[in-house]
Amino acid sequence: MTDADDLRRRTAELLAAHPPALTERLDFLRARFDAGLAWVHFPQGLGGLDAPRSLQAVVDAELDAAGAPGNDPGRIGIGLGMAAPTILQFGTDEQKQRFLRPLWTGEEVWCQLFSEPGAGSDLAALATRAVREGGSWIVDGQKVWTSSAHLARWAILIARTDPDVPKHRGISYFVCDMTDPGVEVRPLRQITGEAEFNEVFLTGVRIPDAHRLGEVGAGWKVAQTTLMNERVAIGGARTPREGGMIGIAAADWRARPELRTHDLHQRLLKLWVEAEVARLTGERLRQQLTKGQPGPEGSGMKLAFARLAQEISGWEVEFLAEDGLTYDDWTMRRPDGVDFTGREAGYRYLRAKGNSIEGGTSEVLLNIVAERVLGLPPEPRTDKDVAWKDLPR
Numbered sequence: 001m002t003d004a005d006d007l008r009r010r011t012a013e014l015l016a017a018h019p020p021a022l023t024e025r026l027d028f029l030r031a032r033f034d035a036g037l038a039w040v041h042f043p044q045g046l047g048g049l050d051a052p053r054s055l056q057a058v059v060d061a062e063l064d065a066a067g068a069p070g071n072d073p074g075r076i077g078i079g080l081g082m083a084a085p086t087i088l089q090f091g092t093d094e095q096k097q098r099f100l101r102p103l104w105t106g107e108e109v110w111c112q113l114f115s116e117p118g119a120g121s122d123l124a125a126l127a128t129r130a131v132r133e134g135g136s137w138i139v140d141g142q143k144v145w146t147s148s149a150h151l152a153r154w155a156i157l158i159a160r161t162d163p164d165v166p167k168h169r170g171i172s173y174f175v176c177d178m179t180d181p182g183v184e185v186r187p188l189r190q191i192t193g194e195a196e197f198n199e200v201f202l203t204g205v206r207i208p209d210a211h212r213l214g215e216v217g218a219g220w221k222v223a224q225t226t227l228m229n230e231r232v233a234i235g236g237a238r239t240p241r242e243g244g245m246i247g248i249a250a251a252d253w254r255a256r257p258e259l260r261t262h263d264l265h266q267r268l269l270k271l272w273v274e275a276e277v278a279r280l281t282g283e284r285l286r287q288q289l290t291k292g293q294p295g296p297e298g299s300g301m302k303l304a305f306a307r308l309a310q311e312i313s314g315w316e317v318e319f320l321a322e323d324g325l326t327y328d329d330w331t332m333r334r335p336d337g338v339d340f341t342g343r344e345a346g347y348r349y350l351r352a353k354g355n356s357i358e359g360g361t362s363e364v365l366l367n368i369v370a371e372r373v374l375g376l377p378p379e380p381r382t383d384k385d386v387a388w389k390d391l392p393r
Helices: 004-017 025-034 053-065 077-090 093-105 219-235 244-255 262-289 297-319 321-325 345-356 362-373
Strands: 110-113 129-133 136-143 154-160 171-177 183-188 197-208
Touching: 004 025, 004 053, 025 093, 053 262, 077 093, 077 110, 077 154, 077 171, 077 219, 129 154, 136 154, 136 171, 154 219, 171 197, 171 219, 244 262, 244 297, 244 345, 262 297, 297 321, 297 345, 297 362, 321 345
Parallel strands: 110 154
Antiparallel strands: 129 136, 136 197, 154 171, 183 197
16 A cells, blocks of 8 residues: 555655756656656556555655646646546546556647537537548537647547437547647637637548547546546645635735725625635545545536636726736737736636636536535426437527
8 A cells, every 4th residue: 555655755766866957847757657656546557556646745745845847737737637537437548558648748738629609508419420430430510619729639529429319328539639630720819818719620530439438429428527527627726725816815905905995805805715615625525536536516616616716806806996907918819828826917807707607607517516416306308318310409
């Protein structure tokens, strides 16, 4: 059984063999993966040691203290938080060996081809088609709101493989090479002026059957693993007390006493308490994750994250008055990721508007919490037993 002392010993051996100050960043990350110290709860040979998930913090603390390089999780978050756990659970041995190492080191960026113009909240209504042709699938369709598609080498993709069965049962799950012919990525300019999102057009894209995850027609089950992990990744990130956006708001309050009012003080106190409750709830959720896969509770965390981000950023803009409207650059650009804490208040306010849409809309997540956490009766659904091709569109 791997324990904390064993992990400290392994980490010390890694640092001795590959001193961070003398080792190229990518070489160090590869060595860390091969030593099983990337994500210690993964199997041996796949970046882990079959250790308890909670012990990852031991490794991270030792490496941080030694000044070891990180793998830039903000840039490769979709790969780390969504693709990796899905590949681990449903991938073949060959798929795990091929994809997990360069995913974790950041050599290959991933994106998520799920939402469509006509299938956002009702994702199972997707219309992108995958037709079997020998040992491959020919895919045609359009995806939207695809973060990092302009950077990605690989994508996790769900497509309809059987239109003659109800919508949830005719979906299959694939890994798509974003460099293949027929894949076109177009930027979607957002309210911030940037285009971190994209729309992706798939025209005759050939995906080998060896890049299918799970059984044919079982893609919705595979996708649920991705979605549950996505919501934990968005809403359950570890932060210290008074970290993240509430920390910025509190710092503004302390630095600008001339702008304080009683009403703003009361609202800040309320937001501070709610942010701390969300942080502690996230800690409990991560403790639960040490015993299994994420469940619908992650939807509650993502709900809280979206609401708090919007309310805190709104408070900050109001508190800073005319200074709260400042925003450094409206130039159209395609960033590597989202930076909620390193930009101006105006950017945070605008970008937070997307938090209640991306990763599952708040309305859909409320239904998930109601039905799967609280056990309330589900809403009536008349399309569950109707073939997808017969649904009105």
